Amino acid sequence: MGRLPQGLKGLKILRESIIRQLKSIVGEENVLTDEIDLLLYSYDASFPESKPDVVVFPRSTEEVSRIMALASAEKIPVIPRGAGTGLSGGAVALKGGIVLSLTKMNRILKVDTENLVVEVEPGLVNAHLQTALAPYGLFYPPDPASMKVCTLGGNIAENAGGPRCLKYGVTKDYVLGLEVVLPDGAIIHTGGQVIKNTSGYDLTRLFVGSEGTLGIVTKAILRVLPLPEAKKTMLAIFDSLEAASRTVSATIAAGIIPTTLELMDNLLIRCAEDFTHVGLPTDAEALLLIEVDGAKEALEPQVQAIEKICRKEGAREVKLATSAAEVDRLWLARRTVIGAAARARPSLVIQDVTVPRSLLPEMVSRIVEISRKVGLLIGVLAHAGDGNLHPLLLFDSRIPGELEKVHEAEKEIFAAALELGGTLTGEHGIGLTKRDFFPLEFSPREIEVTRSIKKAFDPMNILNPGKILPE
Numbered sequence: 001m002g003r004l005p006q007g008l009k010g011l012k013i014l015r016e017s018i019i020r021q022l023k024s025i026v027g028e029e030n031v032l033t034d035e036i037d038l039l040l041y042s043y044d045a046s047f048p049e050s051k052p053d054v055v056v057f058p059r060s061t062e063e064v065s066r067i068m069a070l071a072s073a074e075k076i077p078v079i080p081r082g083a084g085t086g087l088s089g090g091a092v093a094l095k096g097g098i099v100l101s102l103t104k105m106n107r108i109l110k111v112d113t114e115n116l117v118v119e120v121e122p123g124l125v126n127a128h129l130q131t132a133l134a135p136y137g138l139f140y141p142p143d144p145a146s147m148k149v150c151t152l153g154g155n156i157a158e159n160a161g162g163p164r165c166l167k168y169g170v171t172k173d174y175v176l177g178l179e180v181v182l183p184d185g186a187i188i189h190t191g192g193q194v195i196k197n198t199s200g201y202d203l204t205r206l207f208v209g210s211e212g213t214l215g216i217v218t219k220a221i222l223r224v225l226p227l228p229e230a231k232k233t234m235l236a237i238f239d240s241l242e243a244a245s246r247t248v249s250a251t252i253a254a255g256i257i258p259t260t261l262e263l264m265d266n267l268l269i270r271c272a273e274d275f276t277h278v279g280l281p282t283d284a285e286a287l288l289l290i291e292v293d294g295a296k297e298a299l300e301p302q303v304q305a306i307e308k309i310c311r312k313e314g315a316r317e318v319k320l321a322t323s324a325a326e327v328d329r330l331w332l333a334r335r336t337v338i339g340a341a342a343r344a345r346p347s348l349v350i351q352d353v354t355v356p357r358s359l360l361p362e363m364v365s366r367i368v369e370i371s372r373k374v375g376l377l378i379g380v381l382a383h384a385g386d387g388n389l390h391p392l393l394l395f396d397s398r399i400p401g402e403l404e405k406v407h408e409a410e411k412e413i414f415a416a417a418l419e420l421g422g423t424l425t426g427e428h429g430i431g432l433t434k435r436d437f438f439p440l441e442f443s444p445r446e447i448e449v450t451r452s453i454k455k456a457f458d459p460m461n462i463l464n465p466g467k468i469l470p471e
């Protein structure tokens with residue numbers, strides 16, 4: 001898939017000598033070249049596939065720097081990679097080259113309980129950080145639904161969000177400083193331990209969400225927070241998808257910011273229940289999973305106010321989880337629903353658009369309409385409080401014509417989101433799968449500015465080439 005950009009060499013030409021040099025940098029055991037290994041690193045959690053020429057596992061910043069210096073001297077593409085759970089093809093080696101897996105750089109370097117910051121390596125799995133912080137009474141707020149496997153480096157590169165980002169904000173709100181290896185092997189540091197910092201351009205923010213196209217994150221300084229004293233989890237059950245999506249804005253307009261406001265439609269409720277058997281109401285048209293956290297005594301009034309709003313907007317039932325086991329069951333259903341959607345159809349594309357929150361009901365009804373018009377099964381899942389929708393496009397890739405329907409539906413979904421003042425992606429990134437749609441959202445001048453930033457960091461276009469910007 002894909003041709004090398006002008007001037008870039010594939011390893012097929014240089015294979016032996018390059019691989020020898022890579023082995024001398026990271027050790028023989030940290031270099032994979034077998035066909036089966038290359039195949040396993042040829043995809044992420046999205047659809048595109050393309051085999052790298054080699055996979056390497058550096059264990060230190062210095063090794064990353066030496067690999068980049070080599071790649072830069074030889075003009076070889078390098079694709080940084082975390083756990084490969086990305087949903088926009090970001091870790092796919094479109095042009096072949098070196099997949100640089102950061103998974104062996106996974107240490108927690110510092111937990112500073114006085115300043116509430118941690119320093120971590122990029123290959124650390126998000127959930128492992130949460131587990132390590134709990135004994136200190138701390139947590140790291142961004143919690144992608146994939147948190148049990150995805151890495152903090154991948155989270156930073158995608159500016160990941162998650163269910164509790166409604167109240168707490170997304171990854172960019174927690175990254176204070178970075179150590180980054182540039183495409184030529186230079187090591188730079190941005191930001192630092194301090195909470196306030198207006199010194200120079202905010203390069204930290206520039207790297208967050210840059211999808212591995214500007215530099216390789218080798219360390220990160222992250223802000224953490226004290227664990228809330230208590231939380232309450234509720235399930236609001238609706239006979240109308242529209243009423244459920246209306247309830248989202250109504251809740252926030254009433255001055256309540258829950259930690260979580262997640263929406264699931266009937267199709268996905270049925271899939272989730274079929275997979276988890278946790279007792280979801282399979283006849284409901286929609287569910288809202290709502291969580292509030294904070295000081296114990298502040299929660300009861302919030303729960304009552306939310307229940308009142310849900311009922312006013314048409315909820316047929318509002319249940320409060322009464323045990324930790326029940327809360328875990330509800331979250332199991334939510335966190336596994338994407339995989340569970342395979343109960344409906346064997347292939348799946350997860351879309352990710354965001355609209356202003358007040359327009360969520362309109363966007364939901366447009367998705368329902370697109371599903372009817374195109375003749376494609378689409379499940380509606382949303383970090384609804386953020387106006388961030390994940391329509392799940394369900395199909396069977398073995399049936400001729402089905403993938404074309406997916407592409408048709410995707411185009412319509414993007415057009416609708418942009419028309420409503422939204423964006424092409426709320427948290428999964430542009431990567432490879434959306435780069436051709438980039439010009440729908442950005443003007444030629446805006447694309448030129450983006451391109452010039454890429455060029456300033458990576459003049460030879462060796463770092464994750466072919467991502468974000470249309471070719």
Ligand SMILES: Cc1cc2nc3c(=O)[nH]c(=O)nc-3n(C[C@H](O)[C@H](O)[C@H](O)COP(=O)(O)OP(=O)(O)OC[C@H]3O[C@@H](n4cnc5c(N)ncnc54)[C@H](O)[C@@H]3O)c2cc1C
Nearest residue numbers: 082083084085086090145151153154155157160161212217
């Ligand atoms: C079931 C499921 C649920 C999900 N739920 C959510 C969710 O709730 N919220 C959300 O935001 N996302 C979600 N995702 C998407 C995905 O998990 C996130 O984008 C995550 O941040 C990717 O992390 P990763 O370690 O898997 O990165 P990868 O997929 O390996 O890489 C993603 C991108 O990051 C770059 N990259 C990786 N490491 C580095 C580094 N050290 N330096 C520079 N660039 C790097 C790669 O080049 C690539 O462009 C979900 C995915 C799945 C499969």
